[in-house]
Amino acid sequence: DAGVIQSPRHEVTEMGQEVTLRCKPISGHNSLFWYRQTMMRGLELLIYFNNNVPIDDSGMPEDRFSAKMPNASFSTLKIQPSEPRDSAVYFCASSPGPLRQPQHFGDGTRLSIL
Amino acid sequence: AQSVTQLDSHVSVSEGTPVLLRCNYSSSYSPSLFWYVQHPNKGLQLLLKYTSAATLVKGINGFEAEFKKSETSFHLTKPSAHMSDAAEYFCVVSDYSGGYNKLIFGAGTRLAVHP
Secondary structure (H helix, E strand, O other), rough: OOEEEOOOOEEEOOOOEEEEEEEEEOOOOOEEEEEEEOOOEEEEEEEEOOOOOOEEOOOOOOOEEEEEEEEEEEEEEEEEEOOOOHHHEEEEEEEEOOOOOOOOOOEEEEEEEE | OOEEOOOOOOOEEEOOOOOEOOOEOOOOOOOOOOEEOOOOOOOEEEEEEEEOOOOEOOOOOHEEEEEEOOEEEEEEEEEEHHHHHHOEEEEEEEEEOOOOOEEEOOOOOEEEEEE
């Protein structure tokens, strides 16, 4: 079975540019999560979708960050404009339902903003 | 509020010796607890989970963890370390207060395995 698929795996861009990260959850999973991992703050939940609807976006750092889930098989996390402090590894995870376990993680996108 | 504390940021063992990674939790209700492993440049993989069934939980790759309510602990163990076990390990607790399974991660323990 295909797991959670994220693209790109690595992204290097200059400050001020728009960055779009992509995620394809496991088929049949209706809960999707975006996380950010940094040395300073560890793993943090950014946003949670259920049935393509954003339920909890309290972890989104600021208005420069936005996330969408136009259908059950695709989600994006966008940063515009990007800043050096956004450099991190961004993970997408999915689960069969909001109370169901476990969450299955993608391999992440390593983002570097110069 | 739900939280976990991993007591060691780094653990170093020799190949073939036992592994112990320590985790204490805080929970206002019966917790769901997990251990995840992260190998370099990879995502997080579930090792095992506790969801109020047996207190001794067996996971993949020979790992197991014991839930001890009296000590609020959920330590991860393996009888004999292998070189391939070198990775970062995260103790995780579920927070259901928002109506969904929100994972609260510990800071992680980096395990080094020496020949």
